[in-house]
Amino acid sequence: MFAFSSPIIDYHALAPELVLAAGICTVLLVDLFVPDSRRWITGTLSGFFMLAALLPVVTLAVLGDDVRSALSGEGITGRYVVDNFALVMKALFLLSGYVVVLLSTNEMEEGGYYQGEFYVMLLSSVLGMVMMASSRDLVSIFVALEFLSIPAYMMAAWKKRDRKSNEAGVKYYLLGVFASAVMLYGMSLLFGIAGSTRLSDIGEAITLDGDKIGVQVVGIVFVIVGFAFKVSAVPFHTWAPDTYEGAPTPVTAFLSVASKAAGFVALVVLIFIAFPLAYDVYRPFLWVMAALTMTVGNVVALKQTNIVRMLAYSSVSQGGFILMPLAVAFTNGNQGASLRAVMVYLIIYAATNLGAFAVVIAVSRKTRSGEISSFGGLFQYAPGLTVMMTIFLASLAGIPPLGGWYAKFGAFRAAVDAGGGWGYGIAVIAAVNAVIATAYYITVMREMWMKPVPDGDTTPIKVPASLQAALAICGVATLAFGVLPGLIAEVGSITDLAGAFNP
Amino acid sequence: MLINNFLLLGAVLFCIGVYGVIARKNAVLVLMSIELILNSVNINLLAFDQLNGTNDGAVFALYIIAIAAAEVGVGLAMVLLIFRNRKTIALDDLSEMKG
Numbered sequence: 170m171f172a173f174s175s176p177i178i179d180y181h182a183l184a185p186e187l188v189l190a191a192g193i194c195t196v197l198l199v200d201l202f203v204p205d206s207r208r209w210i211t212g213t214l215s216g217f218f219m220l221a222a223l224l225p226v227v228t229l230a231v232l233g234d235d236v237r238s239a240l241s242g243e244g245i246t247g248r249y250v251v252d253n254f255a256l257v258m259k260a261l262f263l264l265s266g267y268v269v270v271l272l273s274t275n276e277m278e279e280g281g282y283y284q285g286e287f288y289v290m291l292l293s294s295v296l297g298m299v300m301m302a303s304s305r306d307l308v309s310i311f312v313a314l315e316f317l318s319i320p321a322y323m324m325a326a327w328k329k330r331d332r333k334s335n336e337a338g339v340k341y342y343l344l345g346v347f348a349s350a351v352m353l354y355g356m357s358l359l360f361g362i363a364g365s366t367r368l369s370d371i372g373e374a375i376t377l378d379g380d381k382i383g384v385q386v387v388g389i390v391f392v393i394v395g396f397a398f399k400v401s402a403v404p405f406h407t408w409a410p411d412t413y414e415g416a417p418t419p420v421t422a423f424l425s426v427a428s429k430a431a432g433f434v435a436l437v438v439l440i441f442i443a444f445p446l447a448y449d450v451y452r453p454f455l456w457v458m459a460a461l462t463m464t465v466g467n468v469v470a471l472k473q474t475n476i477v478r479m480l481a482y483s484s485v486s487q488g489g490f491i492l493m494p495l496a497v498a499f500t501n502g503n504q505g506a507s508l509r510a511v512m513v514y515l516i517i518y519a520a521t522n523l524g525a526f527a528v529v530i531a532v533s534r535k536t537r538s539g540e541i542s543s544f545g546g547l548f549q550y551a552p553g554l555t556v557m558m559t560i561f562l563a564s565l566a567g568i569p570p571l572g573g574w575y576a577k578f579g580a581f582r583a584a585v586d587a588g589g590g591w592g593y594g595i596a597v598i599a600a601v602n603a604v605i606a607t608a609y610y611i612t613v614m615r616e617m618w619m620k621p622v623p624d625g626d627t628t629p630i631k632v633p634a635s636l637q638a639a640l641a642i643c644g645v646a647t648l649a650f651g652v653l654p655g656l657i658a659e660v661g662s663i664t665d666l667a668g669a670f671n672p
Numbered sequence: 673m674l675i676n677n678f679l680l681l682g683a684v685l686f687c688i689g690v691y692g693v694i695a696r697k698n699a700v701l702v703l704m705s706i707e708l709i710l711n712s713v714n715i716n717l718l719a720f721d722q723l724n725g726t727n728d729g730a731v732f733a734l735y736i737i738a739i740a741a742a743e744v745g746v747g748l749a750m751v752l753l754i755f756r757n758r759k760t761i762a763l764d765d766l767s768e769m770k771g
Contacts, residue, residue: 308732315739319746326750335754336766342750343702343763346743347693350709353736354686357716357729364724366732411769 176242182251183239184225185259189296192218193289200285208284212274215288219267219295223260230256239303248306248367254512254666258302258434261516264642265427266295268523271639272530273419280417282327290320291423298431305442307356307366310435311349314399317431318345321424325416337415341424344398344408352395358388359443368442376446389450392439399432402492403461406485410469413481418533421477422526425484426519433491437511440498441666448499455496456595463489463602470609475539476529479609480522483565486606487518490576493595494583503586508666510579513657517564517572517650524643525561527636528554535630541613546622551630555617557644562610564647567603572650577603678719685712699751699761703744710740 180187195218196211203210229237229251239249269291277284297317304310322345326338360366362381363374375385394405401409413421444451466486473479494510497503529539531554536543548555564573577599584596632640649656685708692705714733721729755761 308728308735311732312735312739315743319742322746322750326753329753330757332757333768335750335757336768339699339750339754339763339766342747343693343699346706346747347709350689350706350713353713354709354716356732357682357713357720360717360729360732361720361723364720364726364728366728414769 174242176240176245179237179239179241179251181225181229182237184229185222185263185299186296188218188222188225189292189299192222193292193296196285196292197289200289209274209278211285211288212270212277215292216267216270218292219263219270222299223263223267226256226259226263230260247369249303249309250305251303252666254437254508255302257512257516258430259299261430261519262295262298262302262427265423265430265519265523266291266298268527268639268642269419269423269427271635271642272422272523272527273417274635275534275633276417276419276530280328282417287324287327290324294318294320294324294423295427298427298434301431301434304435305368305438307360307368307371310438311353311356314349314352314431314435317428318349318399321345321420321428324420325412325424327417327420331415333415334417335415337412340408341412341416344405348395348398348405351391355388355391355393355395358384359392362388368438371443372445375444377449385447386450389444389447390454393436393451393454396432396436396439397458400429400436400488400492401485402458402488403465403485406462406466409485410478410481413484414475414478414539418477418526418530421481422523422530425481425526426522429484429488430515430519433495433511433515436495437508438666440495441504441508445499445504452496452500452591455492456591459489459492459496459595460598461489462486462492463599467602467605467609471605473609474541476541476544476613477539479541479613480525480529483606483609484522486602487522487565489602490514490580490599491518493599494580496595497584497587497592500587500589500591503583503592506579506583506586510583513579514576516657517576517647520643520646520650521561521564521571521573524557524640524647525565527639527643528558528561531630531632531636531640535628541616542620542623544613544616545620546627547617549622550627554630554632554640557640558617559614560644560647562613564651566607566610568607570651572647575651575654675719675723678715682712682716682719685709685715697762697764699754699763700748702763703747703751707740707744710736 196214199214200211237251238246239251277287294317297313301313304313322338322342325341326334328334359371362385363371377385398405413425440451463486466482466489470479470482473482491511491514494507498507533539560571564571567573567577581596584592689705689708693702696702696705714736717729717733751761
């Protein structure tokens, strides 16, 4: 018989999760008791809880030690950890969650959707992401992944009567569930080899020698495939464009930024803690996937006529750029540079892409169309929105002095640091792709600045206050990170993950 | 008893499940195939648990059972949604968006 000794719980380290959990319950209850006409309160409340959860993240960063184990005790220490990497990612998820609330309020209110339930789903999904940033154990990674995905499946199908939205939800659901099932099979093999679900134990066991090498390879590949679906890496990207197009636009913004970032967080944690000795397996695999993701995403984006679909393929190809430093991690001792590159890219990409979607939402409130041609002559009646969209698109293309430039610079530097055929090879492919990508971003800019207004209707666009706030947050972040990259210097000092197993 | 027996059973179930997901056109049957994969994972986990003499695997299996139930709940709700709007649950008919 085991004697039960309860783990020591560090409530300060768990505070962001606890605040979000309290938020979920509160929003659910408030939704029960307010009349239909005042359902917007649920949106305000969820925005408030996102920011409230950010407070403990800040205090942990300022006051806390470098590494805290949220639960400690015999055999439990190190399975759920709060380190600097986790804190930065938690802040990113909470802030993107807040911006998505700002993007959703008007859409949800005017579209006649279920509002309270929507925000409960959104908060649950963000809670899953926040958990993912701290998870250092196969079980908690799996629970966090499902916690963030299951609400996202429902949010994608939120327009109940719309056939496209139904289709978006079902495609996302089936591929997502299938991917997590395959991932679980890989996890069961990893557990079999290591005899523990703690990632640091797995890192010591996965050495690619001995008589179980075949099982190790299959386990690693299956787990990476599972997360490749989540980050929509080619060839596992087929769900992404359809889901992004069919889902309500704020949900698309959420999926393309936060959900994708959560997938990358899991990949980073697995590669840095569980697979550092297995680079012979994941490097070629991720390398090919990164090259394919950039290229296919870009080439298909070139011929899109729908702006959301174009941004979907653009986000697929941006995913390739984030995969690039991961593919060459642990080559030539560049793991610090790779980790920084991925984190900085995720932060800047989140600000930029959310901003682009905010403009798309604002414009489609008037034009009721998703076609790129509906942006024709935007400058004549909405100069502010045009300038913002130009900034976001130029940042996505990586034009200095905007944020996207600094992000791409970091990714390239990690690849060049790795050197050799792997590093230089992927850097060349990425450079070619950066040029191709500029083409389709410029198409939209030309449409906005040069083309005439398609139906001659030049009444100005009324941008609601919440959308203005979202635009301001994203615009300031995009500009500031580009002009003053020192702002994310704190991120730049992070070179390792807590509990990382270094060969 | 050898652990191979359990792992083989797990592998066979996994393969049947993957085949079902790829070959079946009916959404409910695809959901059932995914359940097969999840159960193959549970068999693997419990077999390895016995082999290694830990209890991490049993805990993991319990979580998988609980979350699989939640997943199928959402999945069936979505299939129902599709059926209400289209009067069919054939996955081949889900092709409004292309390109």
